[in-house]
Amino acid sequence: AQTVTQSQPEMSVQEAETVTLSCTYDTSESNYYLFWYKQPPSRQMILVIRQEAYKQQNATENRFSVNFQKAAKSFSLKISDSQLGDTAMYFCASPLSGGSQGNLIFGKGTKLSVKP
């Protein structure tokens, strides 16, 4: 069965420090996107960053960046200068195999707490 694995159920970081969340995935798609979503207690799933698998350059969005290792099927998220508002569940997602139109399989999430 297709899987996305987030090996860190919970993490904490001090405000202004850097934290890295890990993710490995499994897909048979050749061209695909990978995603990190954030879900704060408000429940809204918010897109954090997207990586195109055929691009070697790692994606960056302000304080968020990824380390994408295609051969290893690894896709980690680095948050720099952590802020209290970054406290949330973070989900890694990869495309569902079988001709998906953007449909996703998610990991179980990492609960990130940013402490003052």
Add this chain to the structure above:
Amino acid sequence: DAGVTQSPTHLIKTRGQQVTLRCSPKSGHDTVSWYQQALGQGPQFIFQYYEEEERQRGNFPDRFSGHQFPNYSSELNVNALLLGDSALYLCASSLFGVEHADTQYFGPGTRLTVL
């Protein structure tokens, strides 16, 4: 720019009942996907609708059905509710078949509780 909207916010039903959840996609989007998120888990894909047809389906029983309307909005119907159907139901919208438009944008969800 209107985002994805869902209604209702919360819903309480009893076992055996039927429920309908509603979703309006983000402005400019034509495709709607539905996910079920059990407590403490990541979302699981239920199905996707485009051009009023079901395009892809996850591993969910036939009790879960859907519909898409000409204005691209969508409904998720669940019949013969079970306690295990209690979850957050998320709707996501996207643009079908366009490069770089694979990204799904999510609504705030509907919390369904089955008693």
